[in-house]
Amino acid sequence: MPPKSKADGAKKSRAPAKRKLAEEFPPGEVLMDNAKKKWKLGSAAGQGGFGLLYLGRIQKSCRKLSSNALFCFIYQFDNGPLFSELKFYMRAAKPDLIGAWMNSRKMDYLGVPKYWGSGFHEKGGKRDRFMVMDRFGVDLQKKFEGNGKKFPRKLVLQLGLRLLDILEYIHDHEYVHADIKASNLLLSYTNPNQVCFKVPLCVGVYCIIAPSRRGDLEIMGYCMIQWLCGRLPWEDKLQDPLYVRDSKLRCRDNIDEFLKSCFPSENIPEEMKKFMQEVKALGYTDKPNYAKLRGILQQGLKTIGATDDKKLDFGVSTNGTGPPSVKTPKRKKVEEKGQSADETKGAPAKKRRAPQKKKEVNGAKKTASPGKRPAKKEAQASSEPAVKKSRGRPKKNS
Numbered sequence: 112m113p114p115k116s117k118a119d120g121a122k123k124s125r126a127p128a129k130r131k132l133a134e135e136f137p138p139g140e141v142l143m144d145n146a147k148k149k150w151k152l153g154s155a156a157g158q159g160g161f162g163l164l165y166l167g168r169i170q171k172s173c174r175k176l177s178s179n180a181l182f183c184f185i186y187q188f189d190n191g192p193l194f195s196e197l198k199f200y201m202r203a204a205k206p207d208l209i210g211a212w213m214n215s216r217k218m219d220y221l222g223v224p225k226y227w228g229s230g231f232h233e234k235g236g237k238r239d240r241f242m243v244m245d246r247f248g249v250d251l252q253k254k255f256e257g258n259g260k261k262f263p264r265k266l267v268l269q270l271g272l273r274l275l276d277i278l279e280y281i282h283d284h285e286y287v288h289a290d291i292k293a294s295n296l297l298l299s300y301t302n303p304n305q306v307c308f309k310v311p312l313c314v315g316v317y318c319i320i321a322p323s324r325r326g327d328l329e330i331m332g333y334c335m336i337q338w339l340c341g342r343l344p345w346e347d348k349l350q351d352p353l354y355v356r357d358s359k360l361r362c363r364d365n366i367d368e369f370l371k372s373c374f375p376s377e378n379i380p381e382e383m384k385k386f387m388q389e390v391k392a393l394g395y396t397d398k399p400n401y402a403k404l405r406g407i408l409q410q411g412l413k414t415i416g417a418t419d420d421k422k423l424d425f426g427v428s429t430n431g432t433g434p435p436s437v438k439t440p441k442r443k444k445v446e447e448k449g450q451s452a453d454e455t456k457g458a459p460a461k462k463r464r465a466p467q468k469k470k471e472v473n474g475a476k477k478t479a480s481p482g483k484r485p486a487k488k489e490a491q492a493s494s495e496p497a498v499k500k501s502r503g504r505p506k507k508n509s
Contacts, residue, residue, distance in 0.1 A: 220305055259341075343373065370383060
């Protein structure tokens, strides 16, 4: 296990960003986990800063890998941060444990990737670790950008309900996520109506903020608001952490003004205001009332005449807060000019339809682009106080 204290030690563990990845293995390589189960590798599916990702399946025969194969993540033996991630999966993501949780709450799905096995693999005198987990699909950040940086209100509320389920499970097992963002939320490979949280690589106990359950929920609130309005007030200076921190503190202190800045030309979703107020009222070590937070989001669905039908529709909609949106292709072109989705939404319809020649419109928009698009980053940190290192588990209440 990595050390529980000594911030300098944590820095040393994270320092080798350029370290060599685990050895590459050909399709068909067989790995044996600690429970003596054999896993057969398929083709490489990608890589991160610390390891390689392969398709894989348990070896039962010589049949080819099925289309719904699992992921097998292989990384260097001495990688401390990833070893901490592995410990989370081993402790809290076993299929039986997740299944028991779901049954006790009469749930049909929980978006926590299942842990299927792990072990060591030696070849050519080199030893690597590996872990087998569920296969992921596309992440929500790609969906968000492909949808003109805006999600329908119904979808946002449904995603919020799924996230509350996941966070309650993680928190109940004495962990916090501490890196909630769209790129860490992935659709299931086998069911596009299901979304799961990827435990962030190299975060775990190596957090740059003081982690808490309240902090997770605060970041979740920022994400939902961003998905609704398209952009958060501090996104113009994401490279300045002090500015971002101070901006979030001001927003938390004055939720009404914060939401007005996010929804200047449309009605403010009442459920977002109530959600942020409920989170603000939490103490640092308080256990959140997840049922109450779910009720707030469910009331938001009722407000727009919708229900949680378990189907994730990423199509553009009015979000229940203003006039009909323009079609997705036009929205994308307008945003390339540096305009927000709100400006597009609030513009008079006649002005949007006025140009008669499509080529001229496209040309004008293309030449008008100033090339100052906001950085494609997300709000990641809450307004919790900064620390060099903190244990990634919340304190339990008596």
